[in-house]
Amino acid sequence: MDATNIINEVEQIIQQELNCLKQLDKLMALEYEAIKHSKADDLSHLLEQKSPLIIHLQELDKKRNHVLICNSMTPTLKAFNELIENSTSESLKNNWKQLKEQLSQCKDNNELNGRLIHMRKNNNESILKILLGNRHISSETYSASGRTGVYSKSGLSAVV
Secondary structure: OOHHHHHHHHHHHHHHHHHHHHHHHHHHHHHHHHHHOOOHHHHHHHHHHHHHHHHHHHHHHHHHHHHHHHOOOOOOHHHHHHHHHHOOOHHHHHHHHHHHHHHHHHHHHHHHHHHHHHHHHHHHHHHHHHHHOHHHEEEEEEOOOOOEEEEEOOOOEEEO
16 A cells, blocks of 8 residues: 555544544533433433444554554554654644544543542432431441442441
8 A cells, every 4th residue: 555545544544533532522521411410311321322432433443553554564653643744644634633632632521520420429428428327327338249338337238
């Protein structure tokens, strides 16, 4: 495959990755709102939409690596960055820059959603402790399945 074909194929892959990341970013914004407003049904629906995008991104990453391998290049980020830097295609360079920015945005949004989930979990645990009566709480432990539970001295427990 000549250099122009390699660049064209890589550019198509990057464009597909960029489109997936933009969709994922929109879903994560909706996910944030669903978490914020305790809409578990919405979260389930969003997860169903996010999963195929994540799988498709993984497939595109493999495809990008395959293009490098088939053209006697090492499938590393360093080699890929060199390919882009040495390219004369400004659209490829711009798309790669946008992709890295979009990926960073998705990571930030994922971290934000994770922090919000953690805060909501802590809030729910605090409410549960109040409802059970603080004097009856002996400890919070993990069950065999890895879930946390607040166990009272009376033997009643609530999985959080």
